[in-house]
Amino acid sequence: PVSAVDALADLERHLDGETVMTRDDATVDRELAELERAAQKTLDLEELARMRGTEPGARGDAYAAQAYGAKIGAAVAAADAVGERIASGTATGTALPYVPAAGAAASTRAVVSPVTLVVTAFGPVNDVRKAMTPELRGEGHELLLVDLGAGQGRLGGSCLAQVFGQLGDVPPDLDDPKRLANLYDALQDLLVKTKLTAYHDRSDGGLVVTALEMAFASGLGLELDVTAVHVDPFAALFAEELGAIIEVAAADVHQVTAALVNTGARVHAIGRASRGNHVRIAHAGKLVVDTQRTQLRARWSHVTYEIQRLRDDPTCAAEEHATRLDPAAPGLSAHLTFDPNPGPPRDQIPGGPPKKVTSPRVAILREQGVNGQIEMATAFHLAGFEPVDVHMTDLIEGRVDLSDMRGVVACGGFSFGDVLGAGRGWASTFRYNARANAALAAFLARDNTFLLGVCNGCQMLADLADQLPGAAHWPRFVRNRSEQFEAREVMLGIAESPSIFFRGMAGSRIPVATSHGEGRAELAPAQLVAIEQSGLVAARFVDGRGEIATTYPANPNGSPNGIAALTTADGRLTIMMPHPERVFRNVLMSWHPREWTFDRSPWMRMFANARTWVG
Template sequence: MQRLRDNPECADEERVAARDFAAPGLRPKLVFDPAEDIAAPFVAGAVHVGGARPKVAILREQGVNGQVEMAAAFDRAGFEAFDVHMSDLIAGRVTLDGFKGLAACGGFSYGDVLGAGRGWATSILERPGLREQFAAFFARNDSFSLGVCNGCQMLSQLKPIIPGAGHWPTFLRNRSEQFEARLGLLEVVESPSLFLRGMAGSRIPVVVSHGEGRAEFASNLDQTAARTALRYVEADGTPATRYPANPNGSAGATAGLTSEDGRATILMPHPERTLRTANLSWAPAGWGEDSPWLRMFRNARVFVG
């Protein structure tokens, strides 16, 4: 049935994986202590001097549904999260000037009928004033940007106005031809990403939930030059080339990328949905309250200072 409904090659690969009774399953590996709150001194310092929390815009569009988890992630790391709908920016009720960070959330903007994140990006690129506002935000040396899932697809379309993002791919329909919702394994790759500092070499389970996550680069040169920050891996740490360990068929097992200076990071899986170990459907017995993915958001707080 799966061969008839889905890509038959993916069905065969999943069958082989399921019948490999010697397969080790997920094997997490951490190079840092997730219980260490590296942002605590900065949060405490701000409280001591009566300073306000840094502001981050939790950006969403029609059909986006991941804004609450994203806001919770930044709030827990010491930010003040603001719900910013695209209609607020278009109408001029809100501008990006007062925000240190911008997080484009996951979901299905315009039902994805206009392509993965393309309609959302077009609403920015085709409005000169809004395009200039986003370009100015991305150009600021003190700003950061994060795009997850639908937000990843959208920011990838904004690469002409994001410094150092020219080699980013576009995201197309999954190789399986189906929506993928599962627990996968990611490896953090050495990169300039401010979100992933001190995490390179770690392998961490993460929620995967997307229908159009296959990274396709414009050329082999772009794939080589792109700053890969995260990739799908097998249990032994080798890049995942087969389904379902590589859930979408991305070239190079690409799961996330960053800009040249590390201030903009995009990824397809959902770290913001796994802030607590309890959020994972499975985790090693020794892990404490905080999931390793919370470090991403604490790293952002350290960047702001």
């Protein structure tokens, strides 16, 4: 096979204007066969060292690794050069090298396998609110296929070919890079003008899978006709040519089509999303697909489900799969019982007299491994506090004693890597250090202070519950029922409770971020009854209908009765597993209702409540 050095030389000649030698199919097949044999062959370290031109042994292997790293570095540099040529519009093609890799399988053996260089591009996003998702609007909107394949419908290497055990003939290709650049510019312009309501690129599976994924994300049906896409229905539905499906308001179809056709792309009106569960796709006057969306999603999700039930808790896997296949499942939703956008404080109204306000100080507390302090500090700052970065070593060594703080917030993360159990190591720092323990006790003895624990901070404070006034009822938090780390957006229902953080929010249902592996509240039956009777549950996980979530994934950790936040009788102490500080702006949410056009999310009310309580 061609070596990395040879490939780099080819690339260099290409960039300098020389012609890169094209290998015929027989040569490529022979090289692939050699690569396969090399990947299956095991070598002892002496032979591997000889191949690398070094002596065996630790020192020689280290030198080999350095030389090998240099080759990879050269490949990356070559890729950078390609990127520069593409960016300048001077590159008409690229030839990227592959670099073989060797990984030690044992002290005397190594397995050699080829590694492909992956080139990734990044670019700035000026306004994330202009980003498109596959979520469809449906009624009053039309779906357009934007085709950069010039109607060729090439099926080589496609998923359809794989299903039939074939490689296929001609694969899709970027025949004219300029058209791609023009299309990108046109789409950006349409985004700025808010002419697009949904977008999804055509890739694995072709048009039909692209459209279905949009329907799955939206809980809608489809009414499509792909006759104009290609004379062959298989090519129309399954070709993986470059392109996208976009959704456009019916009144904007003509304007959008004209703008996209002007880029050199072909544009076809293919139908629309429909309310309900039905999927109908026609070609040349015949109905080629006539089924239910949930039946197609059952097939689409089947492999995921089978893997999930073997890897995770099988009951959780079954519950999530059942939700996917429920045509009446509402998905995420929201309901507010308060004004989320009341306007600026009186002292900040433009034209009003300046008013000097002393910001109360709040300790943003962290330990080794905690990573949520920046978002937390920002949320409290926006609410009118002066956040102060306090590390546990500041308390232990006496640099900070909390005497001038009105609040202490224990942030989320992974203190001590959770090796002693989530939050337990952090709690032990308080429990077994006299100075830190005394500082916290003196802080809580003042009745004008508050304490908040989020995620890892929640777990830590729960472990200290026996030392916190009014917190004896708090549970320990243990491994999620799913047996997996859960990072997702879920719904949180605010309960009626004394918590100072949730005043005026009871009855609201708000999307929130969760990110934890040990969030299940462990409660004995009698303890659960006592907590429910006390009225000290501050928030619960709820489903899209607003009911208490008892199944996965609406209840991501399996806590009984959906318990997600707890407080004390005086409301000064609150712990919660979800992360409101990660979604204090609407743009930080994975999903929120379209009508939430204001900047700060409803979760800012929680931090503003604390500021109001402090006075």
